[in-house]
Amino acid sequence: xxxxxxxxxxxVLKTGQSMTLQCAQDMNHNSMYWYRQDxxxxxxxxxxxxxxxxxxxxxxxxxxxxxxxxxxxxxxxxESAAPSQTSVYFCASSPEWTGVNFGPGTRLTVx
Amino acid sequence: xxxxxxxxxxLTAQEGEFITxxxxxxxxxxxxxxxxxxxxxxxxxxxxLSSGKKKHGRLIATINIQEKHSSLHITASHxxxxxxxxxxAHFQGAQKLVFGQGTRLTIxx
Numbered sequence: 001x002x003x004x005x006x007x008x009x010x011x012v013l014k015t016g017q018s019m020t021l022q023c024a025q026d027m028n029h030n031s032m033y034w035y036r037q038d039x040x041x042x043x044x045x046x047x048x049x050x051x052x053x054x055x056x057x058x059x060x061x062x063x064x065x066x067x068x069x070x071x072x073x074x075x076x077x078x079e080s081a082a083p084s085q086t087s088v089y090f091c092a093s094s095p096e097w098t099g100v101n102f103g104p105g106t107r108l109t110v111x
Numbered sequence: 112x113x114x115x116x117x118x119x120x121x122l123t124a125q126e127g128e129f130i131t132x133x134x135x136x137x138x139x140x141x142x143x144x145x146x147x148x149x150x151x152x153x154x155x156x157x158x159x160l161s162s163g164k165k166k167h168g169r170l171i172a173t174i175n176i177q178e179k180h181s182s183l184h185i186t187a188s189h190x191x192x193x194x195x196x197x198x199x200a201h202f203q204g205a206q207k208l209v210f211g212q213g214t215r216l217t218i219x220x
Binding site for chain 1: 144146153154155156159197199206207208210211212213
């Protein structure tokens with residue numbers, strides 16, 4: 001099992017550019033999450049998906065959109081990147097209430 | 112409001128010392144997680160517990176449901192234990208995890 005995979009690992013964007021962060025899990029988990037991690041802020045939830053076909057906003061959804069394409073994949077899109085979106089992004093999945101698995105993270109810089 | 116508080120925020124100790132990191136939460140939980148993140152690294156799940164105590168090697172996690180408190184202990188600490196330790200709670204009736212701010216642990220040789 002690969003667990004939770006994320007692509008890309010690193011990305012540099014200019015203000016106003018768009019991009020999609022990809023996440024996939026091979027553990028048949030229902031729940032998937034996107035977090036951002038900023039120095040001194042801890043992990044903050046952007047969006048989550050409790051099951052295929054459903055998505056819900058987290059603490060900091062503004063400027064982001066998500067798609068739960070199927071049970072395996074949960075993508076995060078930045079339509080018009082801003083410097084405030086410079087962060088490390090983590091995708092995670094969990095089988096209901098038991099355990100949580102994180103991806104390796106994507107380090108995004110917006111100039 | 113579902114909240115998770117960790118203490119201390121930063122902890123520096125000498126190799127071999129016994130380490131305790133604390134986590135308090137505001138209301139009833141379904142499960143509590145302890146996570147570890149090394150500098151520049153990914154996030155690894157150490158424990159998930161809903162009652163009692165779990166042990167894995169030199170790491171021990173305990174939870175007191177009545178007091179809404181959990182602790183992570185490290186025995187015979189080693190410089191490779193240096194990392195950020197994060198407490199996270201699944202609150203009852205809520206879908207998502209709520210994270211503490213993390214504790215940055217540094218173990219000096």
